[in-house]
Amino acid sequence: MNSVAHLSWFARHEFRLAWREWLAMMTGGRRRRNRAVIGLLIFAAIMHLPAYAVVGRFADLRFPLDPSSLIVLTATIFLSWALILSQAIESVTRVFYARADLDLIMSSPVQLTNIFSVRIAAIALSVTSMALLLSTPFIDVLVILGGPRWLAGFGVVVAIGLSGAAAAIAITVFLFRLIGPSRTRLVAQIVSAIIGAGFVIALQIVAILSYGTLSRFAVLTSNTAARLAPAIDSIVWWPARAALGDIEVMLLLVAGGLMMLGVVMAAFAPRFADTVVSVAANPAAATRGRAHAFRSGSRQQALRWKEFLLLRRDPWLLSQSLMQMLYLVPPALMLWRSFSDSSTAIVLITPVIVMAAGQLAGGLAWLTISGEDAADLVATAPLPPSRVIRTKIEVVLIAITAVFTPLVVALAFASPPQAAVTAIAVLVATASAAAIQLWFRAQAKRSQFRRRQTSSRVATFAEAFCSIGWAATSALALTIPVAAIVSGVLTAAILFATWKISPKRT
Amino acid sequence: MTTERSALEVRGLTKRFDRPAVDALDLTVHVGEYYALLGPNGAGKTTTLRMVAGLLRPDAGSVSVFGIDALRDPVAAKQVVAWVSDEPMIYDKLTPLEYLEFVAGLWGVDSKVSETSAHDLLVSLGLEPHLNERCEGFSKGMRQKVALAGALVHDPRLIILDEPLTGLDALSARHVKGLLQDRVRAGCTVIMTTHILEVAERMADRIGVIAAGKLIAEGTLAELRQQNGRNDTSLEDMFIALVDTEAAAA
Numbered sequence: 001m002n003s004v005a006h007l008s009w010f011a012r013h014e015f016r017l018a019w020r021e022w023l024a025m026m027t028g029g030r031r032r033r034n035r036a037v038i039g040l041l042i043f044a045a046i047m048h049l050p051a052y053a054v055v056g057r058f059a060d061l062r063f064p065l066d067p068s069s070l071i072v073l074t075a076t077i078f079l080s081w082a083l084i085l086s087q088a089i090e091s092v093t094r095v096f097y098a099r100a101d102l103d104l105i106m107s108s109p110v111q112l113t114n115i116f117s118v119r120i121a122a123i124a125l126s127v128t129s130m131a132l133l134l135s136t137p138f139i140d141v142l143v144i145l146g147g148p149r150w151l152a153g154f155g156v157v158v159a160i161g162l163s164g165a166a167a168a169i170a171i172t173v174f175l176f177r178l179i180g181p182s183r184t185r186l187v188a189q190i191v192s193a194i195i196g197a198g199f200v201i202a203l204q205i206v207a208i209l210s211y212g213t214l215s216r217f218a219v220l221t222s223n224t225a226a227r228l229a230p231a232i233d234s235i236v237w238w239p240a241r242a243a244l245g246d247i248e249v250m251l252l253l254v255a256g257g258l259m260m261l262g263v264v265m266a267a268f269a270p271r272f273a274d275t276v277v278s279v280a281a282n283p284a285a286a287t288r289g290r291a292h293a294f295r296s297g298s299r300q301q302a303l304r305w306k307e308f309l310l311l312r313r314d315p316w317l318l319s320q321s322l323m324q325m326l327y328l329v330p331p332a333l334m335l336w337r338s339f340s341d342s343s344t345a346i347v348l349i350t351p352v353i354v355m356a357a358g359q360l361a362g363g364l365a366w367l368t369i370s371g372e373d374a375a376d377l378v379a380t381a382p383l384p385p386s387r388v389i390r391t392k393i394e395v396v397l398i399a400i401t402a403v404f405t406p407l408v409v410a411l412a413f414a415s416p417p418q419a420a421v422t423a424i425a426v427l428v429a430t431a432s433a434a435a436i437q438l439w440f441r442a443q444a445k446r447s448q449f450r451r452r453q454t455s456s457r458v459a460t461f462a463e464a465f466c467s468i469g470w471a472a473t474s475a476l477a478l479t480i481p482v483a484a485i486v487s488g489v490l491t492a493a494i495l496f497a498t499w500k501i502s503p504k505r506t
Numbered sequence: 507m508t509t510e511r512s513a514l515e516v517r518g519l520t521k522r523f524d525r526p527a528v529d530a531l532d533l534t535v536h537v538g539e540y541y542a543l544l545g546p547n548g549a550g551k552t553t554t555l556r557m558v559a560g561l562l563r564p565d566a567g568s569v570s571v572f573g574i575d576a577l578r579d580p581v582a583a584k585q586v587v588a589w590v591s592d593e594p595m596i597y598d599k600l601t602p603l604e605y606l607e608f609v610a611g612l613w614g615v616d617s618k619v620s621e622t623s624a625h626d627l628l629v630s631l632g633l634e635p636h637l638n639e640r641c642e643g644f645s646k647g648m649r650q651k652v653a654l655a656g657a658l659v660h661d662p663r664l665i666i667l668d669e670p671l672t673g674l675d676a677l678s679a680r681h682v683k684g685l686l687q688d689r690v691r692a693g694c695t696v697i698m699t700t701h702i703l704e705v706a707e708r709m710a711d712r713i714g715v716i717a718a719g720k721l722i723a724e725g726t727l728a729e730l731r732q733q734n735g736r737n738d739t740s741l742e743d744m745f746i747a748l749v750d751t752e753a754a755a756a
Binding site for chain 1: 559560561581582584585587588589591595596597598599600603604607608609610611612613614616617618620621624637638640656
């Protein structure tokens with residue numbers, strides 16, 4: 001086999017692996033390819049409805065736009081790029097650490113630079129494909145309502161996919177060089193979380209500080225932003241121009257993305273191999289703990305202590321919690337501002353807190369209930385299973401209480417009734433998330449946290465709907481109490497239906 | 507009927523998955539005995555031991571541990587049993603000492619007692635330099651030793667081990683074998699599955715051979731030889747002959 005044939009053969013192998021990994025993620029590891037494809041098509045079709053609601057009214061936009069619209073469109077494209085970058089950093093890190101086949105590849109008589117070039121290209125392709133998949137309903141709606149010029153949007157998605165993947169590879173390799181393989185995994189996850197959420201949150205913070213609202217559009221559509229915006233022919237507006245149908249600019253952007261990826265492949269493919277070797281040569285540097293006297297206490301206390309220690313030492317959870325904490329920064333700021341001007345916008349804080357509590361509780365509940373690395377040990381311990389479960393749920397409740405109590409207490413100074421509603425809703429959202437994880441528990445390793453959604457799609461959707469439902473109920477309880485009853489009953493019905501269809505246990 | 511001589515009595519134990527995994531199995535292990543359970547892959551050894559340890563609910567039959575009905579009162583039975591699986595399940599983010607502290611806490615062992623015994627156990631298994639290192643960087647052999655130390659830290663009366671020597675180097679295997687023999691000498695009962703027939707031949711007081719979920723032979727090495735009418739053969743030859751005969755009969 002010559003080197004070109006070798007490369008194309010390896011590329012096919014990579015794409016097959018990527019396809020199967022994606023399929024496994026969609027089907028939860030079960031062999032239901034047809035159902036997954038049909039499900040995906042139905043999902044894509046349904047996604048056209050929210051896409052219509054979000055972008056339908058913008059279908060008639062044409063270049064040149066007024067500065068505010070141009071800023072909003074550019075910011076949206078930049079946000080998509082940040083999200084793609086965040087996802088790509090995660091993919092690149094996974095390639096470094098998921099070493100299932102690296103020993104085989106690196107011991108084979110092939111040019112490692114070529115092999116890793118293919119792998120980099122595969123990352124770029126999978127990231128771009130995912131971006132295309134998610135953006136298709138939005139672009140479809142724009143094409144149907146505004147004409148084929150919107151098809152250029154696909155080119156913009158490809159350009160930001162390629163450039164996002166290139167930037168992700170450069171950032172991750174740079175991190176490896178800077179802080180070494182043992183710390184990169186955690187730092188990359190945190191960087192990825194911050195990049196993913198940071199842009200939106202930064203806009204919200206500026207909006208709160210300047211305009212007293214949680215809406216990020218307040219900043220983008222402000223006179224200040226319009227005044228500071230560059231001239232209409234600036235390169236900054238190229239992505240927006242391309243999205244609006246400027247084919248020439250769109251082709252330039254795609255070419256730019258390809259060039260970035262090419263440069264990254266040329267510069268980093270050889271280092272990619274070195275980096276992988278250094279990761280392989282430094283398998284998890286030994287982390288030493290401090291010796292301490294054994295604690296005395298009940299069996300449940302031993303279990304609680306173990307759970308808290310593992311949660312504290314869990315890098316996945318750290319990065320996830322950081323995300324939750326980041327999202328809590330804007331409401332906390334809002335709260336702080338409300339003390340000075342008694343703004344009615346403070347009501348918006350409650351659903352944000354409740355939503356964050358539900359999401360965090362779901363993750364924590366999965367880690368404590370399903371993500372038990374020594375399941376046999378706990379199952380053979382002289383402790384009834386019901387008590388084990390109860391203790392694990394207590395851990396979730398204690399953690400959520402510790403995180404959210406300061407916010408609720410601060411809220412109590414501004415509005416005691418709102419604080420009471422928030423506290424109750426946080427508890428209900430936490431209990432719902434924990435209950436769903438309990439009903440759909442499936443033994444797994446904690447390292448599978450990223451894929452916890454794949455074990456049960458029903459549980460994932462139910463958890464999300466309940467979080468949203470309780471958040472909406474809490475907001476309505478503060479504004480339209482009668483509507484809150486309806487919303488609460490509907491959310492409880494979702495929870496009840498989830499329980500009814502959960503697997504029966506003996 | 508259960509007697510104090512029996513550490514474990516299994517009667518009519520049955521478990522079906524797609525096919526019968528364990529088929530009305532009867533098994534008795536005496537107090538202070540080192541018992542080796544042998545069998546080809548898929549014979550039902552692990553399923554049997556998982557039911558005894560309380561990890562699987564049998565479809566039928568009874569399990570009695572030191573006279574305690576393990577199906578009716580699993581918590582009391584678990585108090586005196588330790589289970590070590592072939593795939594060591596420990597927490598990557600805990601150190602060996604923290605892991606043993608957790609296990610001792612789960613079994614309700616006094617912290618002063620468990621602290622000393624945890625330290626001694628880990629040292630005797632050659633883990634002294636790693637007492638305060640997180641287990642995430644440990645080799646499979648080291649993880650197996652941590653899991654074994656965890657099983658012994660609460661001083662169980664019955665130790666059930668599924669392939670405990672898999673992945674251990676010669677020195678570590680010797681440590682583990684020595685530790686288990688010490689426990690048996692101290693009155694503890696050990697049940698172990700193994701594919702290393704030499705280990706069973708050298709260490710076990712009695713050997714049971716299981717195939718297709720049924721006990722097809724049982725006894726001391728001498729008794730097994732006598733049953734097979736081959737006084738000069740090795741356990742390996744006898745095992746293969748027994749399994750072949752059973753497969754032919756099936």
